[in-house]
Amino acid sequence: MAKLLPAEGWLGRYEEIALLSVDPLRIEEKLDCALVEGDEPGMGKWLATGGRLRSGATIELIRYESSPVQGFVLRVDSSSDAAASLAEVMDMLSLDAGALKWVR
Numbered sequence: 001m002a003k004l005l006p007a008e009g010w011l012g013r014y015e016e017i018a019l020l021s022v023d024p025l026r027i028e029e030k031l032d033c034a035l036v037e038g039d040e041p042g043m044g045k046w047l048a049t050g051g052r053l054r055s056g057a058t059i060e061l062i063r064y065e066s067s068p069v070q071g072f073v074l075r076v077d078s079s080s081d082a083a084a085s086l087a088e089v090m091d092m093l094s095l096d097a098g099a100l101k102w103v104r
Contacts, residue, residue: 002030002032002054002092003032004049004050004053005051005054007051012079013077013078014058014060014075014077015075015076015082015104016073016074016075016104017075017085017103018101018103018104019069019073019100019101020071020074020089020090020093020099020100020101021070021099021101022071022095022099027049027061030093031049031092033051034049035047035048040064044066045064045065046062046063046064047062047063047065048060048061050062050075053092054088055080055081055085055088057076057081057084057085057088058076058080059074059076059085059089060074060075069101071101082104086103
């Protein structure tokens with residue numbers, strides 16, 4: 001089972017690099033983590049998890065309840081290799097290209 005490593009937060013800015021069609025339970029099971037909930041003024045309720053990949057990239061998976069397109073946005077630290085980080089997350093979640101709703 002793949003696991004996200006603890007992260008100290010964003011090292012700098014992040015980029016939204018993809019939207020993944022993935023069930024929240026799959027994220028919790030595959031990454032061995034609990035999703036957290038929150039409410040952001042102006043954005044509404046969200047469900048998310050984040051951490052550091054084995055490659056060292058800091059990531060966050062976040063889904064806003066009010067978003068017109070449902071799925072989890074993959075955010076990656078802007079200093080990381082976006083394509084490699086996406087591939088690593090897809091592998092960790094056992095997802096194929098059909099789960100990608102959009103890619104930057």
